[in-house]
Amino acid sequence: MARRHAPQETSAASSSVALSALPAQAQDVHSRIFAGGPFRYAKDGVVFGNRERQLPRQPRGFYHEYTVPTPGEHDRGARRIVCGGKDTRQPETCFYTADHYQSFQQIDPQR
Numbered sequence: 001m002a003r004r005h006a007p008q009e010t011s012a013a014s015s016s017v018a019l020s021a022l023p024a025q026a027q028d029v030h031s032r033i034f035a036g037g038p039f040r041y042a043k044d045g046v047v048f049g050n051r052e053r054q055l056p057r058q059p060r061g062f063y064h065e066y067t068v069p070t071p072g073e074h075d076r077g078a079r080r081i082v083c084g085g086k087d088t089r090q091p092e093t094c095f096y097t098a099d100h101y102q103s104f105q106q107i108d109p110q111r
Helices: 024-035
Strands: 016-018 063-067 080-084 093-097 105-108
Touching: 024 063, 024 080, 024 093
Parallel strands: 016 105
Antiparallel strands: 063 080, 080 093, 093 105
C-alpha cells in the first residue's frame, strides 16, 4: 500500500524557486490564481492528474494546472503552474514547470 505523503517520490520538494525569479508571465498567472482569474486558456484550472508522479502524492482533485504563456508560442507552450489545496483561490502550495511536467520547482511566494 502506498503512503499518502512520500517525499522520495518527488524531485520538486528538494527544489524551490523564488516567485520573484520566475518569468513575468508566471508571476502574473500566480497572482491570477489567488484572485480567482481571469485566465487566458479554457483549460486553466482543470484538475492536474500528477500521472508523472513528480509532485507529492495527493488525492485526485487536489492539484489544478494553469498555463504560463510563452512569448512567441502559438499554442499553450510547455510552461505551467500547478497548485494544490482544498481551495483553488488559496492553494497550499504551487509548483512551476518550464518543461511540460518533466520537472518542477516549488514556488516560494515569500521570495
